[in-house]
Structure formats: structure tokens, C-alpha cells
Amino acid sequence: MTTIARYDGVADYYASGWGEDLTDPxxxxxxxxxGDVAGQQVLDVACGHGRISRGLARKSASVVGVDVSAAMLTKAEELEHQEPLGIRYLRSDAADPELLPGDEYDAAVCSMGLSDIDNLDGTLANLRRLLRPGGTFAFCILHPCFPGIExxxxxxxxxxxxxxxxxWQADGALSTLRQQVGANHRTLSTYLNTLHHHGFTLTQTAEPQPRIDPASPRSPMTRFPVFLVAAFRASDRD
Structure with a gap:
């Protein structure tokens, strides 16, 4: 694969801003x-520099991370070399119909990556193929209904x-990452209907508030949904 991914040019910036702390809301x-991933086979879609992959591996999961960005995967491989956790990283488009032939997984995650994926249909078709019946797909994204603030x-x-x-590419002065890499905006109904179409049933959702500076508890970020986290169960394969 010779494609240059949008995140190739921001790998250093991204990795420096998203460390190993997994306690954010x-x-x-x-x-x-x-849920409990101990002993499970877990796929991390749009894994980037492997932050979530490493968290899953430390919870005793067997993890495969997939990303289209060679630069981001280089960061992930460097960290795997420093602290071997048994994670396997693969450079591939998550929508490639030839992705991981013959593999099966108990769970899959995608952290803040669905809006970076251009082909949502192809990606969800792959996830349905790769997940065992009853397997969990959990993701988090910027809430599709977030209107922005100053x-x-x-x-x-x-x-x-x-x-x-x-x-589209953001123009907010503080939205520096999305100024550079952009995002695919989809309505909430598009996400839910596309997941349903590919055989996923909603099991749980969360809309966690971002961390708020105690000095400004009335931040406008507390007035709107900012993030969406959801889990779905994979149905039996046709």
C-alpha cells in the first residue's frame, strides 16, 4: 500500500497529545x-499510535490494531518494542474487503476514528464479518449533534x-487537529441506521461530559453533548 494517509503528517503532534492516561471520561x-476483555481476541480499528490497543492488551486481551497511516503505526511499533505487549499491528484500510481473511474476534473497538473513515459501509461490513456472533463493537466519536462553542x-x-x-476541515481556532485532518460528518441517524443495516444491535450508550476546569465550572462545554460512546452486539452471520 502506497497511499498517504491524512494522519501521516500529524503523527508526532497526535502522539504527543494523546499519552498513556486512559482515565479521561x-x-x-x-x-x-x-466490558471485560481478558482472554479475548480484540480488534482495534483506526488504532493510530496504539494508545487504546495498549490499554486493551494490559487488560489481558490479545489485540490486533489496524490503521491506514504508516506514520502512526511506526509510533505504535516503537512503543511495542519498548514495552512488548504482544500487539500485532497491520497497515490496511479498514474497509478493504480483503482485511484479515479468516480471522475472528470477540470484540472490536474504534476510538475517535469512525469520522476519519471515508467508507463507513465497507468498514462495518468487515466488522460484521470479523466479529463472532454476539461479539461487541464499541466506539467513541465527537457527538454528531455537538454544535461547537467559541x-x-x-x-x-x-x-x-x-x-x-x-x-470537511474545521476552522475553529482551537480545533487544530481537525483543521489539518478534517472529518466526515454524518448524522446520528446515519450511524445508527448503517450499524443496524450491517447486523448490529445497540446495547448501551453514554454521553460523557468532558473534564471541566474547576475554576470555570459553568463552561459552555457542559451545556451540549460533546462525545458519544456506544456499544453494539453483532448478530448471527447470514
């Missing part, structure tokens, strides 16, 4: 919804509306 909710872009194009589904 969003990540904690993700791990809570995916300096922070919302979930949808600033020159459009919530119903304007497309790839």
Missing part, C-alpha cells in the same frame, strides 16, 4: 462499554448544517 466510558468547531461543516453530510 471518554476513554473510561469506552472501556466500560466494551473557538471549537462543531461536528458539522461550518458553512453547512447538521444535515450536510460530507468530509
Amino acid at each position: 471518554v476513554t473510561a466510558s469506552l472501556f466500560d462499554l466494551v 473557538g471549537v468547531s462543531g461536528a458539522w461543516p461550518s458553512d453547512g448544517s447538521y444535515y450536510d453530510e460530507r468530509y
Whole structure:
């Protein structure tokens, strides 16, 4: 694969901003919804530099991480070399129909990556193929309904509306990452209906509040849903 991924150019920036602390409300909710992974085969989709993969492996899961960015996977492999956890990393498009042929997993996760994936249909079709019946798929994303606040872009194009589904790049002064890599905005109903179409049943959701500075407890970030975390159960394969 020779494709240059959007995250290749921001690997250093991203890895420096997302360390090994997994106690933030969003990540904690993700791990809570995916449940006990000890002894399970777990797939980490859009794994990036492996932050979530390492958290899963430390919970005694056998982990495979998949990402399209060679630069991000280089970071993940470097950390695996420093602290071997038995994680296998693979560079691939998550929507590639040839992804991991013959593999089966008990659970899959995707942390803040679904909006980076252009082909949602292909990715969910792969996850349904790779997950054992009854397996869990848990993900977290920027809430599709987040309208933004001063300096922070919302979930949808600033020159459009919530119903304007497309790839776009943020322009909020504080949305520095999404200024560079952009995101695919999809409505909440698109996510839910596409998951249902591919044989996933909703089991649990969470809308965790971001950490709030005690000096400004009335932050506008407490007035809107900012993040969405959800878990789905895979149905029997057709």
C-alpha cells in the first residue's frame, strides 16, 4: 500500500497529545462499554499510535490494531518494542474487503476514528464479518449533534448544517487537529441506521461530559453533548 494517509503528517503532534492516561471520561466510558476483555481476541480499528490497543492488551486481551497511516503505526511499533505487549499491528484500510481473511474476534473497538473513515459501509461490513456472533463493537466519536462553542468547531461543516453530510476541515481556532485532518460528518441517524443495516444491535450508550476546569465550572462545554460512546452486539452471520 502506497497511499498517504491524512494522519501521516500529524503523527508526532497526535502522539504527543494523546499519552498513556486512559482515565479521561471518554476513554473510561469506552472501556466500560466494551466490558471485560481478558482472554479475548480484540480488534482495534483506526488504532493510530496504539494508545487504546495498549490499554486493551494490559487488560489481558490479545489485540490486533489496524490503521491506514504508516506514520502512526511506526509510533505504535516503537512503543511495542519498548514495552512488548504482544500487539500485532497491520497497515490496511479498514474497509478493504480483503482485511484479515479468516480471522475472528470477540470484540472490536474504534476510538475517535469512525469520522476519519471515508467508507463507513465497507468498514462495518468487515466488522460484521470479523466479529463472532454476539461479539461487541464499541466506539467513541465527537457527538454528531455537538454544535461547537467559541473557538471549537462543531461536528458539522461550518458553512453547512447538521444535515450536510460530507468530509470537511474545521476552522475553529482551537480545533487544530481537525483543521489539518478534517472529518466526515454524518448524522446520528446515519450511524445508527448503517450499524443496524450491517447486523448490529445497540446495547448501551453514554454521553460523557468532558473534564471541566474547576475554576470555570459553568463552561459552555457542559451545556451540549460533546462525545458519544456506544456499544453494539453483532448478530448471527447470514
